[in-house]
Amino acid sequence: MYPRIVPVGDSAILIELGSEIDPEINSQIYFLVAAIERSQLAAIVELIPAYRSLLVNYDPLVSRYGEMVALLDELVAGNAASEVDTGTATIIELPVVYGGEDGPDLDTVADNAGLSIRDVIEIHSGVDYRVYMIGFAPGFPYLGGLDERIATPRLKTPRISVPAGSVGIAESQTGVYPNASPGGWQLIGRTARQLFDVASESPSLITPGSLVRFVPVDAHA
Amino acid sequence: MTLVQDRGRVGYQQLGVSVSGAIDTDALDIGNRLVGNEFDAGSLEVMLGGMVIEFSHSTVFALTGADVSAVLDGVPIAVNVSYVAHSDSRLELGIATNGLRSYVAICGGLSVSRVLGSYSTHVASGIGGVEGRALSEGDVLEIEGLNDASFSGQIFPDGPVLEGSNELEVRVVLGPQDDEFSAVGIDTLLSYDYTVSDQSNRQGLRLDGPEIESKTGRYDIISDAVVNGSIQVPGDGKPIVLLADRQTIGGYAKIATVVTVDLPSLGQVAPGSKISFTAISTEDAQDLLAVRVECVENAELSRLVSPRSVWVDGDEVAVGVAENGVVRLADVDGITYPISVEKYTPR
Numbered sequence: 001m002y003p004r005i006v007p008v009g010d011s012a013i014l015i016e017l018g019s020e021i022d023p024e025i026n027s028q029i030y031f032l033v034a035a036i037e038r039s040q041l042a043a044i045v046e047l048i049p050a051y052r053s054l055l056v057n058y059d060p061l062v063s064r065y066g067e068m069v070a071l072l073d074e075l076v077a078g079n080a081a082s083e084v085d086t087g088t089a090t091i092i093e094l095p096v097v098y099g100g101e102d103g104p105d106l107d108t109v110a111d112n113a114g115l116s117i118r119d120v121i122e123i124h125s126g127v128d129y130r131v132y133m134i135g136f137a138p139g140f141p142y143l144g145g146l147d148e149r150i151a152t153p154r155l156k157t158p159r160i161s162v163p164a165g166s167v168g169i170a171e172s173q174t175g176v177y178p179n180a181s182p183g184g185w186q187l188i189g190r191t192a193r194q195l196f197d198v199a200s201e202s203p204s205l206i207t208p209g210s211l212v213r214f215v216p217v218d219a220h221a
Numbered sequence: 222m223t224l225v226q227d228r229g230r231v232g233y234q235q236l237g238v239s240v241s242g243a244i245d246t247d248a249l250d251i252g253n254r255l256v257g258n259e260f261d262a263g264s265l266e267v268m269l270g271g272m273v274i275e276f277s278h279s280t281v282f283a284l285t286g287a288d289v290s291a292v293l294d295g296v297p298i299a300v301n302v303s304y305v306a307h308s309d310s311r312l313e314l315g316i317a318t319n320g321l322r323s324y325v326a327i328c329g330g331l332s333v334s335r336v337l338g339s340y341s342t343h344v345a346s347g348i349g350g351v352e353g354r355a356l357s358e359g360d361v362l363e364i365e366g367l368n369d370a371s372f373s374g375q376i377f378p379d380g381p382v383l384e385g386s387n388e389l390e391v392r393v394v395l396g397p398q399d400d401e402f403s404a405v406g407i408d409t410l411l412s413y414d415y416t417v418s419d420q421s422n423r424q425g426l427r428l429d430g431p432e433i434e435s436k437t438g439r440y441d442i443i444s445d446a447v448v449n450g451s452i453q454v455p456g457d458g459k460p461i462v463l464l465a466d467r468q469t470i471g472g473y474a475k476i477a478t479v480v481t482v483d484l485p486s487l488g489q490v491a492p493g494s495k496i497s498f499t500a501i502s503t504e505d506a507q508d509l510l511a512v513r514v515e516c517v518e519n520a521e522l523s524r525l526v527s528p529r530s531v532w533v534d535g536d537e538v539a540v541g542v543a544e545n546g547v548v549r550l551a552d553v554d555g556i557t558y559p560i561s562v563e564k565y566t567p568r
Contacts (some may be wrong), residue, residue, distance in 0.1 A: 007394055008394075010509075030242045046232055051444060051445070053445045065507060094390055135444070136347060138346050140237050198336050198337055204237070
């Protein structure tokens with residue numbers, strides 16, 4: 001059944017490589033992104049990777065649907081044959097001050113888990129998180145790999161404003177708010193690094209397909 | 222509400238940046254053509270009319286999209302025609318009658334900072350336009366580049382005519398997740414009228430109507446990318462058509478996608494209007510798009526009677542034939558479109 005290639009209206013095509021959230025399928029998505037970018041197909045407008053799929057926006061006045069499917073089929077077939085090497089992903093280190101004003105819900109997360117605050121920080125900062133995709137808001141990463149021991153339900157009442165750089169937990173997800181926004185995640189810390197800068201050529205510090213590592217620090221640099 | 226918009230912020234969706242841009246792209250493109258701009262120029266998108274522009278320099282402008290009974294220095298003007306405004310001109314937009322959104326294109330384009338390659342305002346993320354927000358009274362916008370009087374007096378002959386109808390037929394291509402829906406569910410979408418809810422905005426049109434049945438009773442998918450015109454169906458079974466300000470990723474199954482040529486009209490339907498959907502093939506949708514390009518981007522513009530461009534007093538500009546201080550531009554279907562020019566001196 002996979003890969004599955006289907007039209008999305010008249011100017012986009014969806015390529016699905018699997019049916020679940022899985023690091024290997026997600027890696028394949030980013031290999032496919034790289035392969036399509038290398039191919040420099042004239043009709044390609046924009047690629048939007050997600051957990052297990054890739055949306056290809058194209059200009060149908062340059063290449064019609066049938067032609068695009070044929071070109072993409074070939075790239076997908078070549079992609080499947082390539083070795084997945086997860087060792088090459090970029091690691092982005094984010095210094096985080098855990099708890100206190102920076103992480104007002106750290107106690108809640110610890111209580112919910114039946115662990116000490118120290119344990120929660122150690123568990124949360126102890127793994128590298130895969131950036132499955134970016135969405136919801138500019139630069140907002142969907143991270144995979146949170147230890148189930150510290151999974152925590154969302155706040156019952158979302159905050160009206162969450163400060164930029166806040167690191168949060170919602171169920172078994174963790175993430176960082178690039179900009180101040182409303183939000184219902186349990187806030188456990190904050191990074192002072194600027195995650196999204198519209199004035200920059202590469203505006204997002206965190207890029208899809210990379211890894212994020214949270215590094216506990218005592219104070220913001 | 223008035224926003225600076227262009228064709229949208231393309232290229233940063235994989236970083237979570239919404240495209241935004243004009244909703245009625247036909248009106249946007251026609252406006253820019255009439256005043257001699259490139260297609261990527263920034264224009265004003267005016268929701269429901271009711272605004273006044275005071276010009277401090279002479280320039281050429283065009284009003285497109287919804288008819289707002291606009292008046293330039295006390296004289297009514299038409300949509301889809303370019304006019305000269307003078308250094309003390311006042312353009313008043315009245316109430317929108319046959320649609321929701323009007324566009325004001327200005328020769329040279331609006332000079333606001335480009336953010337990630339686009340002038341478009343995305344209010345939800347505070348990006349683009351003027352400080353990432355809607356315009357407010359007293360804002361002063363600069364114009365990019367030089368004005369060229371020769372662009373005035375142009376008319377777009379076959380502009381899409383907004384009928385102000387409260388019934389709209391919209392063509393869709395089924396998918397990408399039509400397989401999540403039962404045959405009955407798909408038939409429901411294609412057989413019944415849906416009513417535009419007043420909860421609709423630039424992010425999407427919320428529709429009221431019969432519930433669309435999914436195969437499993439669930440409507441969630443593993444989140445993936447959406448496009449302009451994606452029809453997603455959340456748990457209540459009521460479709461939402463995503464528009465320019467949509468987020469880049471969505472978690473609801475998408476039963477169908479509105480074809481590109483029918484997207485502009487979705488920006489002009491008022492709450493309470495009825496929408497019916499018809500499925501067509503991807504290939505047919507692409508044929509329609511090719512026709513649209515011929516009709517909007519390549520159609521030849523007409524001129525209102527023997528145009529003359531004249532520079533007066535260094536910057537005052539007039540085009541057409543002068544009569545008693547009023548420049549009369551040709552008869553178009555029996556209607557004369559005048560522009561007042563106080564300081565015009567016939568040669």
